[in-house]
Each structure stands twice: as structure tokens, then as C-alpha cells.
Amino acid sequence: MIDKNLFRIDKTRPVLIGLAGLGVLQALLIIGQAYFLSKAISALWNGSSVASQTTEMGIFFICFLLRQVLNFLRDRYLDSYAYEQSKVVRQQLLDKVFRLGPNFVQKEGTGNMVTMAIEGIAQIENYLTLILPKITNMMVIPWVILIFVFTQDIRSGIILLLVFPIIILFMIILGYAARAKADRQYEGYQLLSNHFLDSLRGLETLNFLGLSKKYEKNVYGISEDYRKATMSTLKIAILSTFALDFFTTLSVAIVAVFLGFKLMNGEMMLFPALTTLILAPDFFLPLRDFSSDYHATLDGGNTLKSIFNILDKKEFEEQENLSLDAWSEADSLTLTGLTLKYDEEATEKTLEDINFSWKGYGKIGVVGLSGSGKSTLIKLLGGFLEAEEPSIRVNSQLTNHLRLKSWQDQLLYVPQDPYIFHASLKDNIRFYQPQASERDILIAVERAGLLEVVKDLPEGLETIIGEGAHALSGGQLQRVAIARAFLDNNRQILLFDEPTAHLDVETEAELKSTMLPLFENHLVFFATHRLHWMKEMDYILVMKDGQIVEQGTYTELRQKKGAYHEFVEQLKGE
Numbered sequence: 001m002i003d004k005n006l007f008r009i010d011k012t013r014p015v016l017i018g019l020a021g022l023g024v025l026q027a028l029l030i031i032g033q034a035y036f037l038s039k040a041i042s043a044l045w046n047g048s049s050v051a052s053q054t055t056e057m058g059i060f061f062i063c064f065l066l067r068q069v070l071n072f073l074r075d076r077y078l079d080s081y082a083y084e085q086s087k088v089v090r091q092q093l094l095d096k097v098f099r100l101g102p103n104f105v106q107k108e109g110t111g112n113m114v115t116m117a118i119e120g121i122a123q124i125e126n127y128l129t130l131i132l133p134k135i136t137n138m139m140v141i142p143w144v145i146l147i148f149v150f151t152q153d154i155r156s157g158i159i160l161l162l163v164f165p166i167i168i169l170f171m172i173i174l175g176y177a178a179r180a181k182a183d184r185q186y187e188g189y190q191l192l193s194n195h196f197l198d199s200l201r202g203l204e205t206l207n208f209l210g211l212s213k214k215y216e217k218n219v220y221g222i223s224e225d226y227r228k229a230t231m232s233t234l235k236i237a238i239l240s241t242f243a244l245d246f247f248t249t250l251s252v253a254i255v256a257v258f259l260g261f262k263l264m265n266g267e268m269m270l271f272p273a274l275t276t277l278i279l280a281p282d283f284f285l286p287l288r289d290f291s292s293d294y295h296a297t298l299d300g301g302n303t304l305k306s307i308f309n310i311l312d313k314k315e316f317e318e319q320e321n322l323s324l325d326a327w328s329e330a331d332s333l334t335l336t337g338l339t340l341k342y343d344e345e346a347t348e349k350t351l352e353d354i355n356f357s358w359k360g361y362g363k364i365g366v367v368g369l370s371g372s373g374k375s376t377l378i379k380l381l382g383g384f385l386e387a388e389e390p391s392i393r394v395n396s397q398l399t400n401h402l403r404l405k406s407w408q409d410q411l412l413y414v415p416q417d418p419y420i421f422h423a424s425l426k427d428n429i430r431f432y433q434p435q436a437s438e439r440d441i442l443i444a445v446e447r448a449g450l451l452e453v454v455k456d457l458p459e460g461l462e463t464i465i466g467e468g469a470h471a472l473s474g475g476q477l478q479r480v481a482i483a484r485a486f487l488d489n490n491r492q493i494l495l496f497d498e499p500t501a502h503l504d505v506e507t508e509a510e511l512k513s514t515m516l517p518l519f520e521n522h523l524v525f526f527a528t529h530r531l532h533w534m535k536e537m538d539y540i541l542v543m544k545d546g547q548i549v550e551q552g553t554y555t556e557l558r559q560k561k562g563a564y565h566e567f568v569e570q571l572k573g574e
């Protein structure tokens, strides 16, 4: 009955034990309330004066007050416990997502990850505050009350005992139905999050293609499905509350009827009958509480399950930490028979039998048709992806991925579509070098051909760019990423993935003359379709269908008239 995932949250066990102890205390107070109230009423019934019952009434009120105080303190503690623990879960989720890398987020869907980390965590907080006390109350309070009822009237005790499993059975049946519905609802919710973000991101394209109306209907359709799934979960929730209320009320009524008969036949005194009758609804109350909140907690339970599924995902294998000082002429990188799949279940390998070796500094061009695996190779070198077997050797260390601190500390990666943070242009440029001076930033800006752009910006370098702020063109964004590279000369390994794809020929030519000196005394991997860069490269890798089909210097490849030559001809023909 208890969600196993709860035990993966820190301190759940001691909290549950503490709550169980509180449950016993609560049950004793409930009994105290019923006992002293019945005592006072039966004494009054038997003709005693009100003044003579002040002690009983006083104890009744003390029990009542203590219950409220206990509930208040418990809720306060649980609020802060749930808040702290959900914060921990969020942190664990974010840490894990960072370790799993961008490919994981792409697979799961950014929208889904964002809602999971924001709204999902709020649902977990709600789940923890509701579910923990309800479970413990349900497991403790009815049994303490039942023992007491048996001491007062065995027949009433038997009735309560018999009805309890029937109600539990109903709860289980309806709970399963509700869970199935809630699972569907959660799937709908994930789909909706991803779809909504996807549509927002693609708004420009959709508008351009005249498809925005169609997509609007699509988003509407998905949100309608989600609404229907929610309503159908609610129907089950309402049905189960009704069923539970019906059964408990009926059972209390049966107890009352039997007690009434006994009273009329003179087989029982008013005091025990009244105590039993007052306690009967309290016997069922924890069950009703649990059931009425059960549905409200299903979302939280589902999110917790999804987050733990992510936390259990296999990470890049731990490697002995590579100790690599600044990359130098003496260092070497070797890939031997390297294969890679994006998805473990996929049958096709994205990179296959990659063999390549390099020592020291150098400029390595990576060319190939679209989809040939250039970006994948660059991502592997950036430590975002993992090879199937340990087939990467950095100096003497063999590894299957390059997510190694001393490698990544030297890395500078300029992707096809660089990410620009919502921050000033200046902060975006000095991303790898937060301490860089204004003067150095301006030099980098000039070398990246951004000077004119900076002059046109309303607040120059201080202009806030990125989402929700001043928008830059694709080419300008790429130049911001290149300026980052100009600014940080300490990073020895430079990875470029189509860094000039969005630039016009003139701007690219200008940039090329400033970028090439930057490549000196660095290890550079430069993936591109623009073949004029290849003349400047020391070595070229030609990729096709995930394999390096040819490699060598520019002159060697030109003379060979093999795959590179074919590729050049193919591009000319396009």
C-alpha cells in the first residue's frame, strides 16, 4: 500500500515512525474525548448537575485542544519536511540531468523536463505532506479505537472489524481503476508539455508554412484529451468517495441500531453505548481521509516515480580521473574501432569502426554529407556521448567517454546553434572567462566581427540578449559563440561544429582570417560543409554513414581522388 519510492526519500522511515507514534497519541486523545463526553452526558441523563461534570467536560476540551495542537505541529513539521525533501529531489534531478547530458533531455523532451522540475516538484511536496500522515493514521488509529470498542461492546467491535476489510477491498479496486486513469492522465500531461513547448519553438516555421492554425487545433486536441483524462480520473475519485461514505455511514448506522436494541432491552448501560457510538465514525475517519486525498496525490506519486526512473538511468561509466595538464605536443588522442549508438535499443550504429590517431596540436577538418555523423563525432569528443566499448585513448588512459574533468576543462565547443543565455552580451561572451576585462572582451568582439553589431545595440555590450530579450540573428549568435573562443585562450582543445553555417560568404571570409591564427598551438576539430576551410587543415576526416571512409592531408586526399574527391564533386553538383 505504501509507495516504495517514498522510502528513497531521506528520513522517510523515522518520519513514518514518528507519525505512527503521533497516531497512537491521537487515537488515545480521540478515545479520551469520547470517554469523557459520554461520561458527562450519561451523568447528566442520570440527573447529575452540570456543575458536577466540569472535570469531565474540562478533560474532554483538553483532549480536543491537544488533538488540534498535535495536528497543527505535525502539519507544520511536515510542510517544512516536504519542502526540504522536494528541494533535494529537484537538486538530484538537475544534477542527474546535467550528468546525463543534452541528448537525454532531447529524448525526454525539454517541455516535460521543465514541467517535471517545476510543477512536478510542487506535486511531490503536496504528495509528501498528504500521504505520510494519512497512511500512518490509517494504519494506527482505527486499531487502537477498535481495541477500546471491544472493551465496551464486543458486538460493535465485531461489526467494525468485519466492515473494515470490505472497505479496504473497495478502496483497492477503485484505487487500481484510479491509478490506471491517473497514469493515462500523466502521460497526457507529459505529451501536452512537450507539444506545447515544441509548438512555441516552432511558431515561426509554422507561421511561415501557414500551418499555425492546424497546429493550434493540434494543441487544442491534445489539451482536450488531457482534460478528458482528468475528468475521467475525477469521476473515479468522486465515485470512490461516494462508495466509501456510503459504506461507513451504513456501518455506523448498523452499530447504532444494535446499540439501540441493547439499550432498549436493558442489556447495556448508556455510557458504553454512547462511547461506542461516538467512536464509530472516528474509526472510519482515517480511511475516509486517506481515500479522499489518495486521488489528489496520484500526480505526485507519478512524478516521483518518473523522477526516480530518471535518477536510476545508467550514467556514463565512472572512469579513473584523467590527469591531463594543458594539451601539448606530447599528448595523444587515439580512437580505435569506436562504435556508438544514441539509443541502446537501436539496431543501427551511428558511428561505426572509427579509427583515428593524433599527437599534439593540429587542425583536423571533419567533412561529410548531412547525417554522416560529423556532429556525433564532435559531441563524442566533447564528452556528451559514450562509445559502446572503451575505445578512446588519451595518452595511456583508455576510456569509453571523454566526460573527464581535466579534458573538459580544456575544451571549448562552438556548436551549430550555440545557446545564448538570458544575460548581457558581455556576460554571454565572457561565459568561459568570467573574470575577463572589458578591453579583452572588446578585442574578442572585434575579432569575431561583432563590433558593428555592438554599436547598433541600444546598450552596447550591456544589452540583454537571449530569450525574452533583444534577439540576435543566427549568424550573430554564432559570432557570439566564436567571440567566446577568442576570449579564452587557455582552452587548448577547440571543437567547432559548423560554426559558420549561418554566416554569409563575406562575413565568413573576414572571420576566417581572424579565426585561423586562433587555431595555432591548439588541437582543433572543425566540422563543416564549407570546403574552403579544408585547405587550412592539417588533416581531414571524411565521413559517410557514420564511418570515416577516408583520412589524410588535404594534398593526399586531392591526389587520391577517392571519397573526398567524390564529396567535392557531389557538392559542386548541388
Ligand SMILES: Nc1ncnc2c1ncn2[C@@H]1O[C@H](COP(=O)(O)OP(=O)(O)OP(=O)(O)O)[C@@H](O)[C@H]1O
Pocket (backbone or CB within 6 Å): 103, 106, 342, 343, 350, 368, 369, 370, 371, 372, 373, 374, 375, 376, 377
Ligand atoms: N540525438 C539523436 N538521437 C538519435 N539519433 C541522432 C541524434 N542526433 C543525430 N542522430 C542521428 O545520427 C546520425 C548522424 O547525425 P549527425 O548530426 O552526427 O550528422 P551530421 O553529419 O553532423 O549532419 P549535419 O551536417 O546535417 O549536421 C543521423 O542519422 C541522425 O539522424
